[in-house]
Amino acid sequence: MIAKLKGQYGSGICEANTYLGQNYMVVDPSIVSDLLQILRNREQFDYCVDITAVHYPEREKQFDVLWILYSFSKNERIRVKIMIADGESVPSAVSVWATANWLEREVYDMFGIRFDGHPDLKRILLPDGWKGYPLRKDYGIIQQDQEWVKANLGIESGQ
Amino acid sequence: MTDRTMFDLKPTDPKPADDKYLSHLELGEPDKTFLDTNELVINMGPQHPATHGVLRVILKLDGEKVLGTECVIGYLHRGVEKIAENRTYTMFNPYVDRMDYVAAVSNGLGYCEAVEKLLNIEAPPRAKYIRVILTELNRLASHQLWLGTHALDIGAMTPLFYTFRDREEILKIFEKYCGARLTTHAFRIGGCQYETYEGFERDVVKFLDFVPPKIDEYEELLTTNRIWLERTKNVGVISRADAIALGVTGPVLRASGVKWDLRKAQPYAAYSDFDFEVPIGANGDTYDRYTVRMEEMRQSLRIIRQAVEKIPEGPIMAKVPKVMKPPVGEIYHSIEAPKGELGYFIVSDGSTQPYRVRIRPPSFVNLQALDIMVRGALVADVIAVIGTLDIVLGEVDR
């Protein structure tokens, strides 16, 4: 499969490897939209387990965005990873897997990564007017949106 | 028309500002008669007896028919993933119990196994067996709690008390084993902290003999009850294709006819040693989800019985370094929690604290299916479907 994909995309697949028995590939953000389609339709990864992101503030391309996929017919998992810089947006996978809807919203909520083509991209766990993206590394663990807390809860601080 | 609906009956100020009464033509929208119905937007929750916590569902209704829903979640958000980044691997272990608090043991199992994988160690067989016994007991407790509350939502009060009576026996075993009943923190990375107490096996076997007639009792109250059938059959149907596309897992997926259980598909702990069935449903309706869960309870009992019979002697803790520093790398490990696939994606940067812990909560993903399951149904069905999804808000919001 990897070979086939490599043949198709060449250098678009930067790395395809296995770590602790788990397959993952790192791909170029430009091909990820197509690649997910192909994985879903041709390679039968019909179940999108999870979409998430990791923040590396010291890197130039600050964010890893990951898709964890599973194929019922092959009983196989694969992780697709791309690296993007802050402010870059990612193609949405909602049209490929309906479940991506909330998962992408959560990534947006926590990291501020925008997904192009998402039908309703807004915060999901945090309140709508909240400022800041808590799972970024520069967001402190006791940090909070003081303004929001004051305005909506009528208290000085949530701590 | 403003966003006031037909149900906003009493105006705050019936007179217009200029204090002049208008004929109905002057009021505009002359083609709109009073017989035109408006949609009613109703807010279910966050404090509502049937939303199982602080779920808020905004329902758009036409009469009693549901045109659409929107879930507003996050009222119980505690930033568990952020906390993980600021604690060591060991310190974070008890936190996961607080997510799905009715199935805390499963949460702990998933986390411990994920970290073990990252550390490249394996728990000893005896620990694995203890883990299986406790996890399956916990699955039973979780399903019992689900059944009680689900039946209560549909209006049958009595099963709630029956299930809580029997769940109590499970919690007693937990309490005897580790001192806690709900958020047990039963497992440690690398095995189990505690050896089973004196008489543990006897207690479990006694429970195994005690509970099957009780499950029959629940079924007697519900399974063939005509009202129950009418309330659950063909309600909240989700097709196989939709279920897969929406990524729902656990009993919800199996009720739609997908025979997929992580305990079979990718066995973890000691599950490969046991013989059990994976029940599936045919129609993907609320009744199928009910029967699937009921059968799962029985299968759990089967697994526990085998585990108690075959439990090996030996150590319960693997050799684990005092200071855990997993090598740089990423791991995704998932288990079959009572509610579906519970996954942990852990990124290690080689330090004592995880660089990132992503928890893939089954309730969160399953809840997303609520919308398509209740479209075109009635308000009462929304309650039934929320119940049948078996969500725990602690896990949805983390």
Next chain:
Amino acid sequence: MLDYITSYLSSNTTPGQAGNVFWALVYIMIVFGGISVAVMAMNWLERKALAHFQIRLGPMRVGPHGLLQPIADAIKLMTKEDIIPAEADKFVFWIAPLIILCASFAIYIVVPFGPTHAITDLNIGILFMLGVSSLSVLGVVMAGWASNSHYPLIGALRSSAQMVSYEVAMGLAVVSAIVMTSLHGLGPYGVGVGTSGTGTLSMIGIVQAQQEQHVWFLFKFFPLGFIAFGIFAIAMVAETNRAPFDLPEAESELTAGFHTEYSGLRWSLFMLGEYAAMIAVSSIAVTLWLGGWYRPFPNTLTGDTWDLVFSLFPGLTFLALAAIAFVGVRRMPKHPYFRVQTIGLAGFGAVLGLIGLILFVPPVRDRIQDIYWFIAKVAGFMYLYIWYRATFPRYRFDQLMKVGWKVLLPIGIGVLILTAILGVVL
């Protein structure tokens, strides 16, 4: 004065018929007071019985075995803050519970607890009952609307649609009972005797017709009477908004339905109305189908011996209750903390036993008979209400309507037509 009372007791008309204002007032006091007490007792019994269905104990703290719980509840409800939502329509909000209460209590005007133990015997008794009970819908609708809130309004809509629908089925079942009063056929199984007479709408007349025909209407034209009774028994549960038809107050969907916004005394008026209505419709069912105040087998098991045997039942019942109370005393924990409770329970048992003994005194024994059998039959229905609540899940709204219109109504019409035909043919 004593003569006056005894002369009244030996008369054979109800105070309403006699046009006797004084006795009518006395009866009204007794009946309404009795019903209020019965509602409290029912409240306690329901909580207790439901608890035992559900392997709980129920109220145990206030008084021995929670016997004083209803009183504590009543005091609590009366002293609670009475909240009226700011945007509510004050007048309608205020009057709604009163309407429900009046409607459910007014039914008792025609309920015959015995041949003379009724406030009055209207010759349109059953019609009056149907009319008055339909008025409680108004209270529900008004309460839901006046609260100016979504849940109560939906609850009120559901409730009124439900009550109006089931009234139709109920009416049909009632009509077949009325038809039976004028038809003296023996039915396929030859139960009863053929006499001559005209039909009646009067509640006392209906009971007497059953006695004359030597058959409870439940068994008349078997199984027609049975089916009609079944329809009534289902419709009356729906009519009183009780499980499994308790959609208007479906707590898991609509929090508390039409009385969500009510609190304190006003809320308790709703509850009082609901329970009073439950007892009222059960009384109607007993009157129409179960031979009203007559003891079992009044025509076959005749003679002094049987009369004596059946007249012992009231006293025996109270003695049995007293015995249960004394068993409870024996089982009370022997701890000083429980001493007051133990003494209280023993006292309660003693009172019950005393009442039982009084009921053995021949004059009392004879007079109390009618009322005892009537109440015993009604109590059976009350127990059914609790049993339903413990057993059944709740119907969905469309299913409820389906049952009402597509099942009960056609069957009701069929039964009515068949009854009429059978009555003419046989």
Next chain:
Amino acid sequence: MEQAIQPGMQPVATTFFFYLLSGLTLLSGVFVITRKNPVHSALALIFGLLAQAGLYLMLYAPFVAGVQIILYAGGIMVLFLFVIMLVNLERSQREERFNKQWVVGLVAAVALGVLFVVVYVKGKALFPYRIAQPLENSNTQQIGVMLYGQYMFAFEIASLLLLVAIIGAVVMAKKRI
């Protein structure tokens, strides 16, 4: 007190009740047209109908009274309330309440007034001072006999009319049958 127990109806304060009920009827009639909130109007109408039922009872027509309560107060008015509550009241409250059709109203009022006066003047001749009291017990029976005997045809026509109304309502309400 001693002779209070006697069989047969004893009219109790008839005149008082007549004026009480009539007054209630009139008062609620006035309320029906003057209340701004249609729900209040409907409630007033219900009270009026109940008071009328009381008047029927005084005329020894219990069956009519019972039917009045069941059908009007219990049935029709509930549906009325239903409709009114679901209509956008905010709008209707901002609309003009009276149509200002003074001429028509005046004509109608004058016509009614004339009729009333004529009946009052001639009534004593037209009707006997006190009509024979029908027996309360046979009233219901007589209505039945009348409806299914003498007025059979009219009765059936009326039921046919109702059937048409039902079908019409279903056709109008259902978009697709």
